[in-house]
Amino acid sequence: MSILIAVADSSAPWITSFSKALQAELPEQKLVFLGEPFDRRAVSHAIAWKQPAGSLANLPALEAVFSMGAGVDFLMQDSRLPDVPVFRVSQDDLTFRMSEYVVMHCLMHLRDQRRFDRQQAAKLWNDDKEPPLASEVRIGLMGLGVLGRDAASKLKVMGFDVAAWSRTRKTEQDIPVFAGGDELDAFLARTDILVALIPLTNETRGILNRNLFEKLAPDGALGGPILINVGRGGLQVESDILSALNDGVLKAATLDVFEIEPLPQTSPLWSHPAISISPHNSATSEPKATARYIAGQFRRFEEGKEVCGFVDRIRGY
Amino acid sequence: MSILIAVADSSAPWITSFSKALQAELPEQKLVFLGEPFDRRAVSHAIAWKQPAGSLANLPALEAVFSMGAGVDFLMQDSRLPDVPVFRVSQDDLTFRMSEYVVMHCLMHLRDQRRFDRQQAAKLWNDDKEPPLASEVRIGLMGLGVLGRDAASKLKVMGFDVAAWSRTRKTEQDIPVFAGGDELDAFLARTDILVALIPLTNETRGILNRNLFEKLAPDGALGGPILINVGRGGLQVESDILSALNDGVLKAATLDVFEIEPLPQTSPLWSHPAISISPHNSATSEPKATARYIAGQFRRFEEGKEVCGFVDRIRGY
Numbered sequence: 089m090s091i092l093i094a095v096a097d098s099s100a101p102w103i104t105s106f107s108k109a110l111q112a113e114l115p116e117q118k119l120v121f122l123g124e125p126f127d128r129r130a131v132s133h134a135i136a137w138k139q140p141a142g143s144l145a146n147l148p149a150l151e152a153v154f155s156m157g158a159g160v161d162f163l164m165q166d167s168r169l170p171d172v173p174v175f176r177v178s179q180d181d182l183t184f185r186m187s188e189y190v191v192m193h194c195l196m197h198l199r200d201q202r203r204f205d206r207q208q209a210a211k212l213w214n215d216d217k218e219p220p221l222a223s224e225v226r227i228g229l230m231g232l233g234v235l236g237r238d239a240a241s242k243l244k245v246m247g248f249d250v251a252a253w254s255r256t257r258k259t260e261q262d263i264p265v266f267a268g269g270d271e272l273d274a275f276l277a278r279t280d281i282l283v284a285l286i287p288l289t290n291e292t293r294g295i296l297n298r299n300l301f302e303k304l305a306p307d308g309a310l311g312g313p314i315l316i317n318v319g320r321g322g323l324q325v326e327s328d329i330l331s332a333l334n335d336g337v338l339k340a341a342t343l344d345v346f347e348i349e350p351l352p353q354t355s356p357l358w359s360h361p362a363i364s365i366s367p368h369n370s371a372t373s374e375p376k377a378t379a380r381y382i383a384g385q386f387r388r389f390e391e392g393k394e395v396c397g398f399v400d401r402i403r404g405y
Numbered sequence: 406m407s408i409l410i411a412v413a414d415s416s417a418p419w420i421t422s423f424s425k426a427l428q429a430e431l432p433e434q435k436l437v438f439l440g441e442p443f444d445r446r447a448v449s450h451a452i453a454w455k456q457p458a459g460s461l462a463n464l465p466a467l468e469a470v471f472s473m474g475a476g477v478d479f480l481m482q483d484s485r486l487p488d489v490p491v492f493r494v495s496q497d498d499l500t501f502r503m504s505e506y507v508v509m510h511c512l513m514h515l516r517d518q519r520r521f522d523r524q525q526a527a528k529l530w531n532d533d534k535e536p537p538l539a540s541e542v543r544i545g546l547m548g549l550g551v552l553g554r555d556a557a558s559k560l561k562v563m564g565f566d567v568a569a570w571s572r573t574r575k576t577e578q579d580i581p582v583f584a585g586g587d588e589l590d591a592f593l594a595r596t597d598i599l600v601a602l603i604p605l606t607n608e609t610r611g612i613l614n615r616n617l618f619e620k621l622a623p624d625g626a627l628g629g630p631i632l633i634n635v636g637r638g639g640l641q642v643e644s645d646i647l648s649a650l651n652d653g654v655l656k657a658a659t660l661d662v663f664e665i666e667p668l669p670q671t672s673p674l675w676s677h678p679a680i681s682i683s684p685h686n687s688a689t690s691e692p693k694a695t696a697r698y699i700a701g702q703f704r705r706f707e708e709g710k711e712v713c714g715f716v717d718r719i720r721g722y
Contacts, residue, residue: 101533181538184564188539191563192512195505205522208682211675213667215684216418218691221498222505245562246508247501350530358528365525369532 089132089149090118091386094139095156098123102375103137106156109379110135114386133389135382142168152389154382155399157373158182158235161288161320164404175389176405177373178397179381183238186371189318190239190283191246193342193364197281197314198225198248202340202364220309222247228279231286231319232258232265233405235371239283251278255286255403273303280308281316287405288320298328301337312339318370321345326357333362344370406449406466407435408703411456412473415440419692423473426696427452431703450706452699459485469706471699472716474690475499475552478605478637481721492706493722494690495714496698500555503688506635507556507600508563510659510681514598514631515542515565519657519681537626539564545596548603548636549575549582550722552688556602568595572603590620597625598633604722605637615645618654629656635687638662643674650679661687 091114095103098121111119120126122143131147137156144153145168155163155176163169196202199219207214227243229236229252236252240263243250250263253275257267266275276282282304286292296317304313315338317324326347332338340362346355349368357363388395399405408431412420415438428436437443439460448464454473461470462485472480472493480486513519516536524531544560546553546569553569557580560567567580570592574584583592593599599621603609613634621630632655634641643664649655659681660674666685674680705712716722 184539188512188516188563192509192516192518195509195512199505199509201509204683205681207684208675211670213684215686215689218689221691222501242562245559246505353528358525366521367524367530367532369521372532372535374535 090120090126090130092126092131092134092144092147093119093121094134094136094143095122096138096140106375106379109376110383113379113383117386133386136163138162139166141166144169154385155397156378156382158371159287159320160399160405161322163399164289164401173389173395174399174401175385175395176397176399177378177381178234179373179377181377182371182373183235185373186235186285186318187239187242189344189366189370190285190316191242193316194225194227194243194248194281194283195246196364197310197340197342198222223249224309225249226251226278226280226305226308228253228275228282230275230282230284232260233285233287236285239285251275255291276300276303277305279304279313280310281314284315284317284319284323286319286323288322289404291404292319293322294325296324296329298325298332298337301328301332304338306337310339312336314339315341315343317341318344321347321349321368326355329363330356330360333360338362340364342366344368407437407443407447409443409448409451409461409464410436410438411451411453411460412439413455413457423692423696426693427700430696430700434703450703453480455479456483458483461486471702472714473695473699475688476604476637477716477722478639480716481606481718490706490712491716491718492702492712493714493716494695494698495551496690496694498694499688499690500552502690503552503602503635504556504559506661506683506687507602507633508559510633511542511544511560511565511598511600512563513681514627514657514659515539540566541626542566543568543595543597543622543625545570545592545599547592547599547601549577550602550604553602556600568592572608593617593620594622596621596630597627598631601632601634601636601640603636603640605639606721608721609636610639611642613641613646615642615649615654618645618649621655623654627656629653631656632658632660634658635661638664638666638685643672646680647673647677650677655679657681659683661685 093107107119128147132149132151134144135154150170150172152172153174158177160176163174226249229240232252232254240250253266258265329341342364344366345368385395410424445464449466449468451461452471467487467489469489470491475494477493480491543566546557549569549571557567570583575582646658657679661683662685702712
């Protein structure tokens with residue numbers, strides 16, 4: 089039997105490094121690659137990242153699919169995905185990475201770091217405007233999975249006023265949690281910095297649109313609402329972000345993900361003064377650590393033990 | 406009796422706001438101001454910030470001096486300061502403010518934020534270099550007072566490998582603490598990001614110099630040592646910072662304080678690509694909160710109770 093590495097480009101450096109580390113972890117397993125000849129009947133497991141749609145069909149012996157990351161939207165959107173268990177990465181390193189990014193950008197908005205960048209470029213010494221205290225700034229985490237919970241606890245340590253919105257009711261002791269569609273508006277109305285950490289599903293596609301931005305708190309301590317999207321580009325309507333920034337519905341945006349990635353050179357997002365852009369690296373995974381993690385999932389699956397990161401196909405994540 | 410507000414410019418907006426709030430807190434006290442006529446014999450207390458040297462002399466009824474901030478170097482350097490108790494601000498807000506700044510800039514160095522700023526300006530999508538984990542980056546806090554301890558605990562929450570150096574032996578349970586001159590070199594040798602949070606005294610003036618930079622870890626996960634100075638400008642030798650950056654002894658520097666403030670327009674620090682500059686605002690205090698705090702110190706002093714922030718004149722802070 090063999091493990092199929094199902095990616096668009098098997099020769100990418102990350103994939104090469106990952107595959108080498110995975111082979112070292114699982115020396116008795118045979119790895120095969122999309123784009124090279126292999127026996128479809130012998131594939132018992134697939135490890136996938138943005139594979140061409142349909143490439144996991146016609147694998148009669150397939151028992152499980154592992155995503156190389158926390159996201160599984162590219163699997164859920166593949167209508168020919170076989171009906172086998174799907175697992176995603178749910179790794180401390182990835183979680184901590186995401187929290188580093190979220191805490192850093194929330195602090196940069198709190199402390200108006202872009203103003204001081206501009207002042208330095210102009211050789212201007214000006215400290216006349218006192219930033220609000222972190223406790224005066226209300227952060228709204230949209231999504232309260234593993235990533236959202238870690239970010240919430242760290243933002244609280246930094247002094248922010250943190251709440252979250254979740255699709256389903258959750259019992260958190262530390263922060264107010266709004267649940268479901270009924271409570272979304274109330275959540276948005278108390279949010280100065282919206283951090284999108286939700287998965288991309290049919291329900292959430294395009295949810296970060298003008299209608300939603302207009303429900304954010306207009307009168308908060310930062311002088312206007314701020315969007316941080318670290319989820320998926322498909323959550324956001326980029327033309328709405330631009331228009332909302334241009335007429336003051338949003339004050340600023342930090343975007344790590346985009347409708348099309350890499351973000352095209354022609355996109356007006358690149359040069360908008362109120363937008364900070366990063367190349368979808370808020371929580372990138374290190375190939376060797378990911379290989380170790382998936383090898384562990386594989387072994388537990390083979391031994392019939394419970395495997396972390398099981399994906400609910402109906403929910404979509 | 407009266408309280409003297411001893412500052413260089415009594416008409417500055419911060420001072421006006423502070424004085425108004427202080428008067429509201431202490432309605433029975435008479436406030437007098439340097440630069441306006443007042444009876445020197447009637448001054449029982451002074452509240453000072455960078456007062457002209459000697460302006461607190463010849464106040465025969467003076468009982469105590471309160472600094473408007475955490476620093477007292479401008480008082481300790483005034484050779485005509487009367488021999489009365491001196492108190493400084495030791496306020497949660499100020500402490501949290503400082504930790505926001507320190508955590509934000511440590512994360513910006515960890516995540517190479519300046520690289521992504523440059524890439525955005527060039528419309529360049531490039532995520533090829535994985536940053537190290539926070540746990541691989543060794544932060545060295547120079548100074549472990551109230552500010553240093555709060556920053557240390559928050560940096561630990563973010564996952565950094567934190568140690569501290571202190572003038573005197575301290576018992577911290579959470580982080581390794583190096584003490585005194587004997588252990589300074591060992592502290593520097595395990596430091597990737599040096600955060601200077603020490604007071605300015607005769608012993609520490611110019612301590613951030615080339616000799617010290619050369620003792621920092623040259624081979625850390627960030628590719629070279631980084632300096633963050635949020636203490637006082639007098640701690641640093643700016644010509645040494647520039648030369649150390651230019652020949653790779655330092656990789657980058659974040660400076661909130663300077664030898665001369667405001668930083669002169671002619672300073673080469675402004676435009677150095679590896680330096681981030683802010684206008685001494687890492688932990689600025691809000692005038693009303695500061696007035697409330699000092700009014701509380703004043704009342705406790707009057708009632709003969711213990712007052713927070715007592716300054717050891719021999720130690721100098």
